[in-house]
Amino acid sequence: MDLNRLIKKASSKPWIMMALVGAFFLIPSLIASRQNPSTIAYSDFKTAVLAGEVESVSVSRTFIHGQMTSRARKGAKSGAFETLRVDDDDLFRDLKKQGVKVTGLPESTFLAEAFAWILPILIVFAILRFASQRMGQRQSGFMTIGRSKARIYMEKEIEVSFNDVAGVEEVKEELVEVIEFLQAPEKFTRIGGHIPKGVLLIGPPGTGKTLLAKAVAGEAGVPFFSISGSEFVELFVGVGASRVRDLFVQAKSKAPCIIFIDELDALGKARGIGPAVHEEREQTLNQLLVEMDGFDSRDGVILIGATNRPEILDPALLRAGRFDRHVVVGRPYKAGRLEILKVHARGVTLGPDADLEVIAAMTVGFVGADLANIINEAALLTVRREKEMVGLPELQEAVERIVGGLEKKNRVLNPMEKDRVAHHEIGHALMAMSIPSFDTIQKISIIPRGIAALGYTLQLPTEDRFLMTRSELENKIAVFLGGRVAEELIYRETSTGARDDLLKATDIARSMVKAYGMSDKLGQISFERDRRPMDLEAPGSSSSGEYGAETAREIDSEVRRILEEQHTRVTETLRVKTDLLRQGARLLLEKETLTGMELQALATDGVLPSRAHSAI
Numbered sequence: 001m002d003l004n005r006l007i008k009k010a011s012s013k014p015w016i017m018m019a020l021v022g023a024f025f026l027i028p029s030l031i032a033s034r035q036n037p038s039t040i041a042y043s044d045f046k047t048a049v050l051a052g053e054v055e056s057v058s059v060s061r062t063f064i065h066g067q068m069t070s071r072a073r074k075g076a077k078s079g080a081f082e083t084l085r086v087d088d089d090d091l092f093r094d095l096k097k098q099g100v101k102v103t104g105l106p107e108s109t110f111l112a113e114a115f116a117w118i119l120p121i122l123i124v125f126a127i128l129r130f131a132s133q134r135m136g137q138r139q140s141g142f143m144t145i146g147r148s149k150a151r152i153y154m155e156k157e158i159e160v161s162f163n164d165v166a167g168v169e170e171v172k173e174e175l176v177e178v179i180e181f182l183q184a185p186e187k188f189t190r191i192g193g194h195i196p197k198g199v200l201l202i203g204p205p206g207t208g209k210t211l212l213a214k215a216v217a218g219e220a221g222v223p224f225f226s227i228s229g230s231e232f233v234e235l236f237v238g239v240g241a242s243r244v245r246d247l248f249v250q251a252k253s254k255a256p257c258i259i260f261i262d263e264l265d266a267l268g269k270a271r272g273i274g275p276a277v278h279e280e281r282e283q284t285l286n287q288l289l290v291e292m293d294g295f296d297s298r299d300g301v302i303l304i305g306a307t308n309r310p311e312i313l314d315p316a317l318l319r320a321g322r323f324d325r326h327v328v329v330g331r332p333y334k335a336g337r338l339e340i341l342k343v344h345a346r347g348v349t350l351g352p353d354a355d356l357e358v359i360a361a362m363t364v365g366f367v368g369a370d371l372a373n374i375i376n377e378a379a380l381l382t383v384r385r386e387k388e389m390v391g392l393p394e395l396q397e398a399v400e401r402i403v404g405g406l407e408k409k410n411r412v413l414n415p416m417e418k419d420r421v422a423h424h425e426i427g428h429a430l431m432a433m434s435i436p437s438f439d440t441i442q443k444i445s446i447i448p449r450g451i452a453a454l455g456y457t458l459q460l461p462t463e464d465r466f467l468m469t470r471s472e473l474e475n476k477i478a479v480f481l482g483g484r485v486a487e488e489l490i491y492r493e494t495s496t497g498a499r500d501d502l503l504k505a506t507d508i509a510r511s512m513v514k515a516y517g518m519s520d521k522l523g524q525i526s527f528e529r530d531r532r533p534m535d536l537e538a539p540g541s542s543s544s545g546e547y548g549a550e551t552a553r554e555i556d557s558e559v560r561r562i563l564e565e566q567h568t569r570v571t572e573t574l575r576v577k578t579d580l581l582r583q584g585a586r587l588l589l590e591k592e593t594l595t596g597m598e599l600q601a602l603a604t605d606g607v608l609p610s611r612a613h614s615a616i
C-alpha cells in the first residue's frame with residue numbers, strides 16, 4: 001500500500017483528517033484521565049503506605065501509580081495518585097508488610113504507556129485501510145497496477161460474448177480466427193499459420209469496438225487487459241514507456257490473453273507531426289513498437305487497438321508484424337440497427353406496439369451506443385409514466401431526445417441535410433462511372449461516414465499509388481469534385497460538406513505541379529524533396545520552400561488552373577445527367593445505401609434491380 005498517496009488522499013477529505021488528529025491527541029489523555037491521579041510527594045506516599053491507607057500500587061522504573069483505600073479517600077473523587085519513584089530499598093518490604101496489592105510490574109506499566117501511543121497509530125492505519133478499501137471498491141473486478149493515471153486493467157472472466165454485439169457480422173467473421181487461435185495457440189503454431197499480432201478496429205466512437213474486443217476475450221475465455229492511449233498524454237517522461245513494459249510483462253504471464261489499447265491514436269500519433277514534438281508520447285510509442293516486435297503471437301498474446309482516426313497513426317504502427325490487420329467497424333445500416341436494438345431490448349418488457357423496425361428506420365446514422373441509449377431512455381420514460389411495458393410512443397420520444405442531443409453535436413443529419421448528402425454522394429458516383437478506367441464503386445451511403453472504408457484504404461500510402469499517370473490524377477480530382485458539382489447543379493449553391501473533397505482535390509493538383517512536374521507552364525521540375533505521404537501532411541502547408549514568391553504565385557495559379565479545368569469537365573458531364581442525379585438521390589435516401597451493381601443498373605437503364613429487403 002502506498003502510504004503517502006493515501007495520506008494525500010485522506011487530507012482531501014476533512015473528516016478523515018479530523019479523525020486522525022483526534023486519535024493522536026485524545027487517546028493518550030483519555031487513557032490517562034480514566035484515573036486522573038493526583039500527584040503526591042514520595043514521603044507522603046510512604047506515610048500513607050505505613051498508615052495502611054494504600055490499597056494497591058503499580059510500580060514502574062520511574063513512577064508509582066496507586067489507589068488509596070476508600071477509607072483514606074475522604075471524599076476525594078478517585079483516590080488515584082502517582083508519585084515519582086525514589087531509591088528506596090524498603091519500599092517492597094513495607095508494601096508487603098501492609099498487604100498492599102502490587103499489580104503492575106515495571107514492564108506492564110511500560111506496556112501501558114507504549115500502548116497509549118500504539119493505539120492511535122493502529123487507529124490511523126485502520127482508517128487508512130478503510131479508506132483504501134473504499135477506493136478499491138470503486139474499481140472492483142479490476143486489478144489496478146501502478147499508481148499513475150495510465151492504468152492497466154485486467155479482467156479475468158469476461159461475461160461479454162458475440163451474442164451481445166450485433167450489426168457487425170463482417171467484423172465478427174474477421175475476429176473468429178483470433179478466437180480460435182487464443183483457444184488453442186499450439187494447434188495454430190504447429191500448422192504454422194500466420195496469426196496476426198495486432199488487429200486494429202477502426203470506427204467512430206460508440207460503434208462497439210471495446211465491446212467487440214471484450215467479446216473476443218469472452219468467447220475465447222482468456223483474460224482481457226486494457227489500457228487507454230489518452231491516459232498516457234499527461235504522464236511524465238518515461239512513465240508511459242514503463243507502463244507499456246509493465247503491460248506486456250503482465251500480459252505474457254497470463255497468456256493466452258488479449259491486450260486492448262483504446263484510443264490508439266492518442267499515443268500512436270505519427271511522430272514529429274503537430275506543433276510540438278511530444279517527447280513522452282514518442283517514448284511511449286517507441287516502447288510499444290519495441291514490445292510489439294519483441295513478442296511472437298505464438299506467446300498467445302493478441303493486441304487489439306481501437307481508433308477513430310487511423311489517418312493520423314504513425315505508419316510504423318501499421319506495418320507488417322504490428323497492427324497489420326485492419327477492420328472497419330462502421331455505423332450500422334438499418335438491419336444492423338434493428339439487431340442492436342433487439343440486443344438491448346432483451347432486458348426490458350416491450351409492449352405489442354413496440355415495433356423496433358420503426359425505430360431502426362428512423363435512426364439513420366446512430367451508432368450502437370446511441371441505440372442502447374434509446375432503449376434505456378424509453379424504459380425510464382415507461383417507469384415515469386407508470387406503464388407496465390415499453391411502447392412505441394416511449395421509444396419514439398427517446399429517439400427524439402437523443403436526436404436532439406446528437407444534432408447539437410453534429411452527428412446526425414436533419415432531412416434537408418440528408419437530401420443534400422444524397423445528391424452529393426450520387427454526384428461522386430456518377431462522375432466515377434463516367435470514367436471507364438476508374439475504380440468500380442463498391443457502395444455508397446448517406447450515413448455520415450467520418451471514415452469510410454473506401455476513404456480509408458485510399459489514404460493508406462502505398463508504393464504504386466505514386467505511379468499514376470497525369471490523366472489518372474486528373475480523373476481522381478474530377479471524382480472528388482463530383483459531389484460538390486452535383487450540389488451546385490441541384491441547389492445552385494455549394495455547402496461546407498465538400499470541404500474534405502476540395503482539400504484532397506487541391507492536394508492532388510498541388511502535387512502534380514510541385515512534385516511530379518506535370519505542369520506545362522512550370523515544366524519538368526520538382527520543388528519537393530523528401531515529401532511525406534500527402535495525407536499525413538497538414539493540408540496546404542508548403543513545407544520545403546526552395547523557391548521564391550514569384551514561383552509560389554505561379555504554382556498557385558497552375559494549381560488553380562488544373563482544378564478549374566476539372567471543375568468545368570465535371571459540370572459538363574453531370575449537367576446532362578441531372579435527371580439521373582435526382583433519381584439516384586431519391587433511391588439512396590430511401591435505401592440509405594446503394595451497391596455498385598445497383599448504381600450501374602440505374603445508370604444504364606434507369607431502374608433498380610430488385611433485391612432482398614434491406615439485407616445488408
Ligand code: ADP
Pocket residue numbers: 164165166167168203204205206207208209210211212306340343367368369370372
Ligand atoms: P467504442 O469502443 O467503439 O467507442 P463501445 O464498445 O464502448 O464503443 O460501445 C459503447 C456501448 O454501446 C456498448 O457497451 C454497448 O452497450 C453499446 N454498443 C455499441 N455497439 C454495439 C453493438 N454493435 N451491439 C450492441 N451494443 C453496442
Ligand code: ZN
Pocket residue numbers: 424428483484497498501
Ligand atoms: Zn464528397
